[in-house]
Amino acid sequence: MARVHRTIRMSSCACGRVRCQAVGVPILSVVCYCDDCQEGGQKIERLPNAARVLDADGGTPYLSYRDDRFSCVSGADLLVGYKIKDSAPTQRFVASCCNSGMFLKFGRGHWVSMYRARFEGDLPPIEMRTQTKYRLVNTEIPHDAPSYRTYSMKLIGKLLASRLSMLIATISRLMALVPADGCPLNHQNPPLEKHVENGTAWVAGCHLADLLPFRVIRFILTVCP
Ligand SMILES: [Zn+2]
Numbered sequence: 001m002a003r004v005h006r007t008i009r010m011s012s013c014a015c016g017r018v019r020c021q022a023v024g025v026p027i028l029s030v031v032c033y034c035d036d037c038q039e040g041g042q043k044i045e046r047l048p049n050a051a052r053v054l055d056a057d058g059g060t061p062y063l064s065y066r067d068d069r070f071s072c073v074s075g076a077d078l079l080v081g082y083k084i085k086d087s088a089p090t091q092r093f094v095a096s097c098c099n100s101g102m103f104l105k106f107g108r109g110h111w112v113s114m115y116r117a118r119f120e121g122d123l124p125p126i127e128m129r130t131q132t133k134y135r136l137v138n139t140e141i142p143h144d145a146p147s148y149r150t151y152s153m154k155l156i157g158k159l160l161a162s163r164l165s166m167l168i169a170t171i172s173r174l175m176a177l178v179p180a181d182g183c184p185l186n187h188q189n190p191p192l193e194k195h196v197e198n199g200t201a202w203v204a205g206c207h208l209a210d211l212l213p214f215r216v217i218r219f220i221l222t223v224c225p
């Protein structure tokens with residue numbers, strides 16, 4: 001199967017025991033000023049020795065990634081989820097080893113918003129500031145990116161587009177792999193790769209995966225966030 005090079009970014013708690021990985025282009029690089037993010041961030045910052053997650057003006061910078069491009073590669077057992085109230089659909093996950101805010105998960109949303117402060121190295125520029133109607137300070141808002149008082153159509157559009165590309169990725173993956181014990185079209189070409197997943201062996205390389213629709217899907221996957 002075609003291999004696509006994707007950037008891998010690591011976020012790490014202050015003491016280094018919890019490390020999370022994000023692959024590819026984020027859905028969005030955003031600063032959120034909503035009341036929940038401010039309250040949730042303050043709650044984290046009140047924990048002993050916690051590192052800051054909020055900017056001085058109350059905004060929280062995030063890099064948001066699709067669920068299927070996010071993983072916790074070490075220290076997952078140290079993560080503790082915090083809610084603003086019991087019924088809240090959002091949990092903010094903190095590395096309990098050093099009380100570093102790591103990421104936010106919104107209920108059944110298909111994305112994870114990782115606290116930008118936990119990343120090192122080159123990061124994508126901030127694309128927008130959102131929910132600025134909740135911004136409390138009187139200082140001028142930074143002009144590094146467009147600001148929106150509420151959730152913008154651009155933000156909603158990016159989330160919808162990422163959900164679609166995630167769906168396409170799943171379908172493509174399922175259809176490009178066929179059971180190792182036989183191609184459904186009886187193709188005789190040798191398998192190129194072998195995967196074992198859930199106890200079943202699968203091969204990639206069946207002619208099925210070379211049909212035009214799959215080439216189109218692969219192309220889409222290379223350009224979609
Ligand atoms: Zn730690």
Ligand SMILES: [Zn+2]
Binds near residue numbers: 035131
């Ligand atoms: Zn928010």
